[in-house]
Structure formats: structure tokens, C-alpha cells
Amino acid sequence: MIKYNLHCEYKHEFESWFSNSREFEKLNKKKLLECIYCSSKKIQKSIMSPMVSKTSTKKDDLNKLAKMLENEKKHLLKIRQYVENNFENVGKNLSKKVREVYYNKDSKKAIYGTASQKERNELAEEGIDLISIPWVRKDN
Ligand SMILES: [Zn+2]
Numbered sequence: 001m002i003k004y005n006l007h008c009e010y011k012h013e014f015e016s017w018f019s020n021s022r023e024f025e026k027l028n029k030k031k032l033l034e035c036i037y038c039s040s041k042k043i044q045k046s047i048m049s050p051m052v053s054k055t056s057t058k059k060d061d062l063n064k065l066a067k068m069l070e071n072e073k074k075h076l077l078k079i080r081q082y083v084e085n086n087f088e089n090v091g092k093n094l095s096k097k098v099r100e101v102y103y104n105k106d107s108k109k110a111i112y113g114t115a116s117q118k119e120r121n122e123l124a125e126e127g128i129d130l131i132s133i134p135w136v137r138k139d140n
Pocket of ligand 1: 011037038
């Protein structure tokens with residue numbers, strides 16, 4: 001069964017149930033449908049926004065969100081892979097190493113590691129900006 005919102009030529013709106021969309025067309029062609037207010041036989045389907053139940057909306061939203069997160073994780077994993085392949089991991093020595101690289105103009109070494117907020121602030125004062133990357137684990 002399908003419920004349609006219908007309206008007549010005078011814009012009277014009403015609802016009616018049909019077994020399928022073809023039944024509506026058939027009845028309408030034979031002028032068997034009429035406005036419940038004015039009995040006009042010029043009936044049209046109203047365009048209506050699709051209706052979904054709340055539960056299915058939630059589920060769809062969750063699926064969508066899960067998919068977005070999955071994509072996001074793939075992106076972040078790619079970034080992680082790129083960094084791992086192209087940068088040298090200096091771990092907790094980052095702030096020390098990054099200064100070496102920064103002040104040695106010949107050095108073009110790309111490094112990554114971890115720095116505390118304090119270290120980051122100190123580096124920022126020296127004009128060294130670090131980019132923080134959301135580091136996703138590969139296994140979850
Ligand atoms: Zn009417």
C-alpha cells in the first residue's frame with residue numbers, strides 16, 4: 001500500500017491509499033478519483049518529501065557516519081604511512097632534532113616524533129612550527 005498526498009485543481013489537499021502507483025494512475029485516468037472537498041475529478045499527486053521512519057533514519061545516519069569514519073581513518077592511515085616512509089622517526093627527541101634541522105640550513109632531513117606542549121611552545125617562539133597529525137592505530 002502506498003499513501004499519496006493528492007490535490008485537486010482548487011488546491012484542496014487530501015490523502016489516499018493505493019495498492020500501488022499504477023492503481024493511482026489507472027483510477028485517475030478513469031476519473032474515479034475525486035476531491036473529498038469539492039468532488040473535482042482533476043486530481044494530481046502532490047510532490048512530497050520522502051518519509052522515513054525515525055529508527056531507519058538513525059540507522060542510516062549511523063551507517064553513514066561509520067562509513068565517513070572508515071574513510072577518514074583510511075586517509076589518516078595514508079598520512080601515517082607517508083610520514084613513516086618519508087620522515088625519520090626521532091621519537092621524544094623531536095624538539096632537539098628539529099632544532100638541529102632548523103638551524104643547519106644544509107639539512108633537509110624530514111623528521112617526526114613527539115613533543116610536549118611546552119616544547120612546542122618553545123619551538124614556536126623560535127619560529128619553528130610543528131604540524132600535529134592525528135595518529136591512528138593500524139589495528140583498530
Ligand atoms: Zn477540491
